[in-house]
Amino acid sequence: MTSTVxxxxxxxxxxxxxxxxxxxxxxxxxxxxxxxNGAIEGxxxxxxLGPSGCGKxxxxxxxxxxxxxxxxxxxxxxxxxxxxxxxxxxVFQEDPLLEWRTVIQNVLLPxxxxxxxxxxxxxxxxxxxGQVGLGDFLDARPSQLSGGMKQRVAICQAxxxxxxxxxxxxxxxxxxxxxxxxxxxxxxxLWTGIRNTVLFVTHGIDEAVLLADRVLVMSPRPSRIVKEYxxxxxxxxxxxxxxxxxxxxxxxxxxxxxxxxxxxxxxKSAAAGGARHA
Numbered sequence: 001m002t003s004t005v006x007x008x009x010x011x012x013x014x015x016x017x018x019x020x021x022x023x024x025x026x027x028x029x030x031x032x033x034x035x036x037n038g039a040i041e042g043x044x045x046x047x048x049l050g051p052s053g054c055g056k057x058x059x060x061x062x063x064x065x066x067x068x069x070x071x072x073x074x075x076x077x078x079x080x081x082x083x084x085x086x087x088x089x090x091v092f093q094e095d096p097l098l099e100w101r102t103v104i105q106n107v108l109l110p111x112x113x114x115x116x117x118x119x120x121x122x123x124x125x126x127x128x129x130g131q132v133g134l135g136d137f138l139d140a141r142p143s144q145l146s147g148g149m150k151q152r153v154a155i156c157q158a159x160x161x162x163x164x165x166x167x168x169x170x171x172x173x174x175x176x177x178x179x180x181x182x183x184x185x186x187x188x189x190l191w192t193g194i195r196n197t198v199l200f201v202t203h204g205i206d207e208a209v210l211l212a213d214r215v216l217v218m219s220p221r222p223s224r225i226v227k228e229y230x231x232x233x234x235x236x237x238x239x240x241x242x243x244x245x246x247x248x249x250x251x252x253x254x255x256x257x258x259x260x261x262x263x264x265x266x267x268k269s270a271a272a273g274g275a276r277h278a
Contacts, residue, residue, distance in 0.1 A: 011043035011197030012076050012087060012164040014063065019072035021058055032058050033223035036072070038216060042164075045191060045198040047208035049254070050218030051263045056201040060167050063199060064088055076165065086114045089158035091171045095150040096157070097142040103129065103153055104138040111161045121160055128156040131193075132186045148179035152186060159190060166191075168200045172207070181239075184210055188236060205254045209247060210237050217254065219261055227257060 019036040022029045032055040040046050048056050061067040063074050065084040074081040076088075089110070097106045104125060111121040129135055132152040142150055151171060158166060171187075172180045184207060191198060202208050208215045215229040229250060233241055241247055258264040 011041075011195060013042045013078075014038075014040040014165070014197065014199070015075045015078075016059075016063075017073050017075075019059070019062065019074065020070050021055065021062065021067075022070045031222040033218070033221070036218075036223070036225055038225055040197060040199065042077075042197055043195045045200065045211060045213045047200045047202055047212035047215045048218060049202060049205060049208045049215055050223060051220050051258070051261075052203070054218045054221055054223040056218060057169050060169050060199065060201055063165075064090060064167055085165075087164045089161075089163035089166045091151075091154050091158045091166070091168045093170045093173045095142070095154040097150055097153060099142050102139045102141060103134060103145070106142070106153055107157045107160050110157060114161065116161055124162070125156065125160040128159055128190065129153070131190065132156065146179075148175055148183060151175065151183055155187060155190065159194060159196075162194060162196065164196050166196055166198045168198065170201055170203065173203070180207075185236075185238075187211065192236065205251050205258075206242065209233075209250050209254070210242055215254070217257060220263060226261070229254065 016036055016038040020034050021032045023032060024030075036059065048059065050056050058067065062069050063076075063081065065081045065088070076085065098109070101109065104122070107125040107129065108118060108121055111125075112118070126135070126138065129138060129152075132155070134149060134152055134156075137145065137149070142153070145153065155171070172183045175183060188211060200208070200211060209229075209231055212231050215231060216225050217227045217229070218224065219226045231250065233244070233246060255264060
């Protein structure tokens with residue numbers, strides 16, 4: 001899926017080639033992932049799904065230019081990634097808001113750091129905040145906001161200057177179930193209006209299937225991308241989507257894949273395994 005604005009792709013294309021990364025520990029080298037390959041088209045929303053410790057966040061940091069891989073390469077729009085780029089926005093699980101700045105000032109901060117003129121961004125920032133229901137909180141401080149509201153501000157902060165690539169590292173992981181679902185819908189609405197490229201790291205199978213055009217499943221460490229799912233569900237995705245037979249079938253298939261990989265163990269399998277070893 002490639003979205004265009006004025007005849008040009010609105011998102012950055014990513015190519016990941018033979019990527020390998022190793023951490024050095026007191027016990028010796030640990031291979032995080034080995035021979036990771038992938039291509040993401042401009043304007044795609046791609047979720048990376050895998051167990052804890054498989055290197056999802058490390059992969060995101062390499063794509064962002066924050067970490068050099070041990071081997072292999074990442075390119076964005078055919079240019080090798082060697083350092084952070086102003087065309088990349090990032091959202092993490094912990095919001096980056098500064099308490100001494102108001103909501104609108106926090107949203108404008110990345111644009112200020114990148115040297116953009118305030119007047120060129122403030123209208124867009126205000127529009128985004130209004131779109132996620134924070135139009136009446138422009139002058140509020142972060143301490144006056146709930147966790148979900150802070151994450152909405154963080155997403156607006158990352159999108160205000162319209163980066164061509166948005167990297168998201170479990171941005172909703174610390175939220176309660178209801179707030180998390182609402183944030184998923186808010187993100188979908190924001191992304192639909194921009195259609196930049198999104199690389200979204202999550203542990204949640206249901207979240208990945210609800211949001212993404214494609215889901216890339218990573219194996220336990222040393223990790224590889226073991227399967228790709230094309231999520232051909234109509235947009236906008238709704239609560240009804242999450243109850244549909246097509247959605248539930250994809251979720252079930254991914255769960256079964258994780259069982260095969262030894263990541264998920266149901267009670268029946270565990271009991272059978274215990275009986276075999278009795």
